[in-house]
Amino acid sequence: MAQQARAESRIIGLVPTMGALHEGHLSLIVQAKKECSPLIASIFVNPKQFGPNEDFAKYPRAFESDSERLKQAGVDALFAPDAAEIYPRDFSTYVHVEGLSEKLEGRSRPGHFRGVATVVMKLLQIVQPHRAYFGRKDAQQARLITQMASDLNLDSEIVVCPIVRERDGLALSSRNVYLSPDERKAATVLHRALQTAKGELTRGVRDALQLKEVLQRTLGAERLAKVDYADIVDAESFEPVLRVSKPSYVLLAVFFGKTRMIDNLLIEPKTPGSDELVFHL
Numbered sequence: 001m002a003q004q005a006r007a008e009s010r011i012i013g014l015v016p017t018m019g020a021l022h023e024g025h026l027s028l029i030v031q032a033k034k035e036c037s038p039l040i041a042s043i044f045v046n047p048k049q050f051g052p053n054e055d056f057a058k059y060p061r062a063f064e065s066d067s068e069r070l071k072q073a074g075v076d077a078l079f080a081p082d083a084a085e086i087y088p089r090d091f092s093t094y095v096h097v098e099g100l101s102e103k104l105e106g107r108s109r110p111g112h113f114r115g116v117a118t119v120v121m122k123l124l125q126i127v128q129p130h131r132a133y134f135g136r137k138d139a140q141q142a143r144l145i146t147q148m149a150s151d152l153n154l155d156s157e158i159v160v161c162p163i164v165r166e167r168d169g170l171a172l173s174s175r176n177v178y179l180s181p182d183e184r185k186a187a188t189v190l191h192r193a194l195q196t197a198k199g200e201l202t203r204g205v206r207d208a209l210q211l212k213e214v215l216q217r218t219l220g221a222e223r224l225a226k227v228d229y230a231d232i233v234d235a236e237s238f239e240p241v242l243r244v245s246k247p248s249y250v251l252l253a254v255f256f257g258k259t260r261m262i263d264n265l266l267i268e269p270k271t272p273g274s275d276e277l278v279f280h281l
C-alpha cells in the first residue's frame, strides 16, 4: 500500500497506538485524516517498553471495538502485528536516544524509551509514512521520537498534537480505567496543579523554584497523590530550567495508588524573546 501511494505522490499517514482507544487517540486520527491519504493506524502493545514490574499483562486490550472505531473514523488500514512478528526470536537491534532517554520518565522507567524508540523505528520502517502523529500528552516521548527521526535521517515528519482532556481536566489515557472512584477524583489534581502554575506564570512569576513549590503544595494537598516528579524543563533538552524564558514544559508524574499518571503544560514565549507567554494545557 505504501509503495503504491508513494508512487502516486499521496501523503501516507501513520498513527501508532497501543489500543484501548479513546478520544485522545481519535484526535490524532482526525488530524491525520485531514492531511493524509491513505491513513494507517497501528495497534501494538509493545512488550519492550514495559518494565518487569509494570502493567504489560493487564494493559487494557479491546481489539474488536478498537478496529470498529478506527473504521468509523475513516482509517484506511489497521496494522496490528503479533509480538513475534515485530520481535522474532533472534531480534537483537535497539535504538537508544542518548540523554533524553535517561531523565524524568526514563529515570523512573528504565528501558522504557529504548523500547519506545525501537518499536517506533520499526513501525516507521514497515509503514513508510510521510507523517506520523503523536500526542503531546507524552511530551518526552514525542520529543525523543522527533530527535530520533532527525538523527537517523528518517523520511517521516513527526507531528505532535494537543492533549485531549475530560471535562474535569483529566487527560485521557488508556490507564485511567485502573483508577478507583476515589483515585479518579483525586487525579484531577494534576490539571489543577498545572493550572495553578499557569496562574503564577500569568502573574509574572518566572522562577522555577517558586513554581515548583506551588506545584508541590497543590499536589501535596491531595492525600491520594504520591509525587514521582514535578519539574520545569527546557522543551528541547528536557533539562531543568532556573527561569522560564524559552519554550518549557511543566511536567508531572504522580502515583494514585498503583497507577502512575503523567501530564504537562507547554509554555512558549508569544514571540521569541518576549516576556508574554502562551500556554498549551
Ligand code: AMP
Pocket: 016, 017, 018, 019, 023, 024, 025, 027, 028, 133, 134, 135, 136, 137, 138, 161, 162, 163, 164, 165, 171, 172, 173, 174
Ligand atoms: P498510547 O496508545 O497510550 O501509546 O498512545 C498512542 C498515542 O496517543 C501517543 O502518541 C499518545 O501520546 C497519544 N495520546 C494518548 N493520550 C492522549 C491524549 N489524552 N491526548 C492526545 N494524545 C494522546
